Amino acid sequence: MESGRCFANRFEDYAGRLPGEAGVESLVTATVKRVVRAVAGAGGGGGLYGGPAGVAYMLYRLSLCPLPAPRRSRYLRAARRLLEAPLRAADVEPETRAAFLLGGAGVHAALEQHEAAEQALERFRQLGPVCAPPSEDLLRGSDELFVGRSGYLCAALELKLRLGHEVLTPVQIKTVCQAILESGKQYSKKKRKPLPLMYSYYGTEYLGAAHGLSSILQMLLSYQEHLQPADRELVWQSIDFLINQEQDCNWPAELGEMIERENELVHWCHGAPGITYLFAKAYLISKKPLYLDACIRCGELTWQKGLLKKGPGICHGVAGSAYVFLLLYRLTGNSKYIYRAQRFAEFLFSEEFKAGSHTLENVYNLFEGLSGTICFLVDLLHPKQAEFPLFSIFV
Numbered sequence: 001m002e003s004g005r006c007f008a009n010r011f012e013d014y015a016g017r018l019p020g021e022a023g024v025e026s027l028v029t030a031t032v033k034r035v036v037r038a039v040a041g042a043g044g045g046g047g048l049y050g051g052p053a054g055v056a057y058m059l060y061r062l063s064l065c066p067l068p069a070p071r072r073s074r075y076l077r078a079a080r081r082l083l084e085a086p087l088r089a090a091d092v093e094p095e096t097r098a099a100f101l102l103g104g105a106g107v108h109a110a111l112e113q114h115e116a117a118e119q120a121l122e123r124f125r126q127l128g129p130v131c132a133p134p135s136e137d138l139l140r141g142s143d144e145l146f147v148g149r150s151g152y153l154c155a156a157l158e159l160k161l162r163l164g165h166e167v168l169t170p171v172q173i174k175t176v177c178q179a180i181l182e183s184g185k186q187y188s189k190k191k192r193k194p195l196p197l198m199y200s201y202y203g204t205e206y207l208g209a210a211h212g213l214s215s216i217l218q219m220l221l222s223y224q225e226h227l228q229p230a231d232r233e234l235v236w237q238s239i240d241f242l243i244n245q246e247q248d249c250n251w252p253a254e255l256g257e258m259i260e261r262e263n264e265l266v267h268w269c270h271g272a273p274g275i276t277y278l279f280a281k282a283y284l285i286s287k288k289p290l291y292l293d294a295c296i297r298c299g300e301l302t303w304q305k306g307l308l309k310k311g312p313g314i315c316h317g318v319a320g321s322a323y324v325f326l327l328l329y330r331l332t333g334n335s336k337y338i339y340r341a342q343r344f345a346e347f348l349f350s351e352e353f354k355a356g357s358h359t360l361e362n363v364y365n366l367f368e369g370l371s372g373t374i375c376f377l378v379d380l381l382h383p384k385q386a387e388f389p390l391f392s393i394f395v
């Protein structure tokens with residue numbers, strides 16, 4: 001059903017037949033051209049989320065696909081050029097120099113294929129101590145994904161995925177995990193929360209992937225071998241508390257909030273499509289069907305309400321929804337999910353979407369604009385390796 005937030009999904013569901021991928025490759029090529037044109041002349045700010053560094057990440061990612069050599073070199077040259085200004089800006093702001101999606105740490109993490117990669121890695125490692133001390137201001141929150149400690153761990157995971165080895169020492173990882181755990185325990189105790197680890201970001205107790213509990217727990221789970229058994233138990237208890245906050249296949253943006261159906265958020269940033277990555281990680285580790293079942297329910301809601309009007313991006317747009325299907329394909333091997341991802345890709349280039357979706361402030365942006373959409377289209381062509389950008393659970 002159409003609402004203020006999403007288009008009606010009028011596609012027939014999977015009936016056992018998977019159409020081909022005709023046209024996706026040429027859409028990728030044309031969209032890359034559009035993005036590279038749009039980003040020309042942009043300044044160095046915005047981090048991986050909204051600046052040219054995110055476009056460079058997309059181009060690096062594209063260069064890993066089977067491509068004719070001249071095209072690969074063109075993409076790599078463009079990526080290097082695009083990273084020059086963000087690198088100059090990376091360490092300027094003390095507040096965000098260790099931030100993953102909105103600051104310096106992410107820019108250094110994006111650089112690993114550049115000639116100066118070793119230097120960038122060293123800069124990245126040196127940012128660890130910035131994340132280490134326990135939070136002095138629990139209400140502001142410095143544990144979340146975009147600018148906080150979980151983001152630093154997530155950047156380290158991204159580097160591990162690309163380089164094939166851990167870039168931080170076990171002591172560095174443990175120190176950051178310990179700071180996140182302490183902060184969550186203290187907040188939960190001080191505010192008398194019904195779960196052992198809780199966090200807030202500028203006074204709001206978010207649950208979703210952006211700024212919220214789910215991505216913090218996901219990072220702790222990703223590094224669970226570095227946690228003490230008692231702390232690991234607190235992480236699992238918090239995950240099980242979160243899974244019980246479900247309201248009919250979705251999760252509220254904030255702890256304790258009631259979802260209004262006609263206005264519900266079904267985004268990667270807030271709601272089921274982002275929280276599902278935590279349950280997927282929990283399933284991969286524990287093999288317990290209850291976590292996979294939660295992912296499948298997230299997928300059903302996303303099929304119903306994921307044709308979002310906020311644009312083509314991965315944060316709160318159609319490509320972000322479609323990534324849930326690629327995740328479910330990797331978890332289950334069921335072609336139904338490829339079919340659903342294909343239909344969402346088709347919708348991205350439909351007249352209905354062009355006419356009815358919000359105008360983009362920034363066309364090239366990785367999270368809200370077309371760079372994330374390109375990552376999705378490329379992953380649709382290689383679904384066995386598909387991963388939501390910068391948010392790996394399979395590493």
Ligand SMILES: [Zn+2]
Pocket residue numbers: 210267268269270315316
């Ligand atoms: Zn968003």
